[in-house]
Amino acid sequence: MEKVKGNLKNWSKNIYVGWFLAKKQVKGSNKSTTFLIIFIMMLTFLNLVAVSGILVGLIEGGSRANQRQYTGDIIITTLVGNNDIEHTNEIENTIKNMPGVSNISSRYIKGGQIEANYKTRRDFSEVKDVAGTQITGISPSDEDALSGISEFVTEGSYLNEGESGYIIMGKNLLHRYSEAFGDVFASLEGVYPGDEVKVTVGNNTKTFIVKGITDSKVNEVSLRAFITKEDFLRLVDKPNLNTSEIAVKFKEGSNITQESVKNNLVNLGFSKDGKIQTATEAIPEFLNQIRIAFGLLGNVIGFIGIVVASITIFIVIFINAVTRRKYIGIMKGIGISERVIEISYVMQSLFYALIGGTLGLIILYGLLVPFFNAHPLNFPFSDGILVAPVGETAFKFFLLMLVTLFAGYIPARKIVKQNTLDSILGR
């Protein structure tokens, strides 16, 4: 016990004297060199968190858009082999009565075709200007409250509740928008708001006036055609009023979770009627795969950053220790223990990393994250943001500290270990 106490006292003394020496050495060092080292550490930290954060953020931006514009917090879709969600009405009523639920939107969906330019088609042997799509019947107000779809109507205007004969078309159904995709899917030439199109579902065909064009990076918004529920039921022969999708949105700040609502619905037996997924589960698989790949890539880049940072600190401390070798020898000569001198160098390197890392944190959360949230990176499939979860960032911060600790210790140890007299005499 006494020995442990003595050791602890010795260690605390060593740390105290080491800290004293480190403080004096940093204070006495060249200001511009100190600034440069801190700047490098700051960039290293940002490289560690921001690069992977942006890569993951490209996918996260896509996922968030998918949730905001399409799935909501929970989405119920048809089970494999079914055309509709069974007991739609009962499910809707149950969800509406759940605390914390803000909006739901029930969508009727059926595959169909849209034909354009048929009035100007003189030669009937010519191929029709037709595009296949999912005809989606919505309640305009419910859908807008859930997904804010009206915000994405970039040409014309959005549907009004109760109106008939109008259609909103996703931009990728139009050739002028989908040229970039090549011939991946058929699209319509020169369709603008006010133009008339024929919509065919099964054996039924109706003409609609194009009211607006939606522009979004979420496929379910930019590749579908939207009509009112009433028009959908007039167009499609349906034996019941069951829908194909029910999207559920929670109130802002609500303390219910996606999992709890899903579990609730599953426990009520609705999983026999439709496929119940949280927004996270409903993220398209390709996005998940890209997220994993980008995460890995971000970690590789971050690892390289950490290696560069540790080499930088190693070189800085090594040069510092080499140029101060004589004084290290003198300190050893007058009885300062090797441990204290090593601690002083480790503390110096930790100082650089701590200040650099803290500046990095301030820039990250004070500047970069808000900036990318306000001005997302424009990618074809998503609006990229900077994802920097606090836990992960804290882990990387401490990782940088740990690596710095070793990078500072090793060169200091190397120099401190040299013969005392040789160091004093500069031999």
Added chain:
Amino acid sequence: MISIKNLHKTYTTKDLETPVLRDINLEIKEGEFIGIMGKSGAGKSTLMYQIGLLDHPTSGEIILNNVNTEKLDTEERTKMRLDELGYVFQDYALIPELTAVENVMIPLMMKGIDIDKSRTIGEKMLKRIGLSHRVDNKPSQLSGGEQQRVSIARATAHNPKILFADEPTANLDTASGLSIIELFKDLHKEGQTIVMVTHEEEYAKYCDRIVYLEDGKIVKEIRNKK
């Protein structure tokens, strides 16, 4: 207090062995002021480094306060240097980023004395050597004589049993050199054991005993009359 038996030191390079100290036998008593003299290359400083535990002899024994120092590990030798020895180097060897008082404080802090008390002792030491007005000056702001005084304050602040001085006046003008020697004289009067390497006869006269080295051997010992 110090007993040196059959001490040899040889520097070995790839193809060459250079004996620097040969069969040194010497006793230094407590409270003695010993001068080590000799021509350049005679081995004076090398002998001091061996006795002062800054280097290891090739063979032989150094018994310091009944402890065979060659049996101590690095940590024990460092602790012995801190607890029992003090050093004054020819080029002062102050830590440049520390002020005068901080240079004096460092060994005290290392001995576990808290920072405030260390500072008080440091200031007292500097006052004693006439540098109370230079307490917070860095070494670069001090003259050579002042730096050497700070070095002496550092070397004696922790009450070492033996004070080693390696040509402490070599870089100083006559007046500064004399004042340093006067300081040693005062310390000696107070009972401090001092081992001083010097090549200046006029300063050696302050020593109780002078040991002359030639080609790494003790060739003569003279006891000064008081």
